[in-house]
Amino acid sequence: MTEREGRSTGVVLSVLLAVLLTGCQGAAGEGSQDDPTAGREVSPTARPSGYGAEFLAVDECSSFGATSFTEVPCTGERAAARVVARHDGTVGEGPPCPGTTDFVLHISEQRPSHDEDGDGAIPQGYACMRTLQPPHPGDPGGGGGPRTIVGDCVYDSGGGQVRETACDGKGERKPEFEVTEAVATRADCAASTALYVQLGGDNPVGCARPV
Template sequence: MHVGNRWRSPAAFAAVCAALLTGCQSGPGGGTGGDRPDGQAATVSPAPARPSGYGAVFLAVDECSSFGRTSFTEVSCAGERAAARVVARHDGTARDGPRCPATTDFVLHISEQRPSADEDGDGGVPRGYACMRHLQPPHPGDPGGGGGPRTIVGDCVYDLGDGKVRETACDGSGRREPEFKVTKAVDARSECPASTALYVRLGGTAPVGCARPV
């Protein structure tokens, strides 16, 4: 789930919607933990040894991971343990690096490792993060899905108070009913339609989300 601040129209401009890239999610419901889709923290560690054919880089683009309660491992995308695919992979931290694609379901943060056996034989796996997409629905990162590390057009939110909002499923299947829906992304608040009741910072090239009551 994405948590952020809100801007009430026509109230003062406030910082909103810092993406929860410090976590991972792996299922349709809310909550916390390494195997649940709410954007909460999880760390992945490379397996000390594995069959060849998974690629030279740990969790590279188009490779797949399994889901586990305490760790994630790279597995063959054709295997029965495969649960999510890497759609983008970057070194460093998600806070400082490129943003994940809009419909990313969750983010895996990869801690730097010095295993006795690693994927390319250099003695280490660098710190980085992988933007993940479930192999099967549901996809919380889709518009209106109620989760994912980013808030995008088509997503719904509810008021947390104290100038903050949280994303929830637009179909009402989440733990909270939706109160607002982001209908447009624009450069500035002045470009939002008259029906806008909430301004949400989305980031990117069109950073302001225009949200109306639902």
């Protein structure tokens, strides 16, 4: 929603919650689960202009900074992340983001009482974002992202909880378990499985082994 060549400035997103939650939590030894609402909540402050019918539609790009996100042309120098999936409603009610999503933007509803042509409403929704340049925390073993997937690593964070960390050991905490397989039930995991991680999807059980 920022500038386009020869066009006016578009929508600026005010960051209400600029915390990227990069782990999973659950009972160690019993399983773990990502926070389905992990991401950043943003609120459009104006009607989008010149960016299509949907705000932050699939394949559109955003810039981001310490205090705001704006929609920008993907070919522009300010482009930092691309929308890989876009859904209305809340994360808990809608489809999950793709496994390699780096972060999620939660978009607040905006329904202005009046605007130029009456099409300025923006429904509540969420955009699954993938950064244009590495590192990608959502990649297997990357140590972050809103979902836990095969190839990710976790550590015991205390209190019966586990959280995701980078498998290469370069994160703040060293990895203790790696998710090696996604299966339908715990019985399908190998005998060497030491931790069951809740992944969701068609194969909701992650089989994790010590590293």
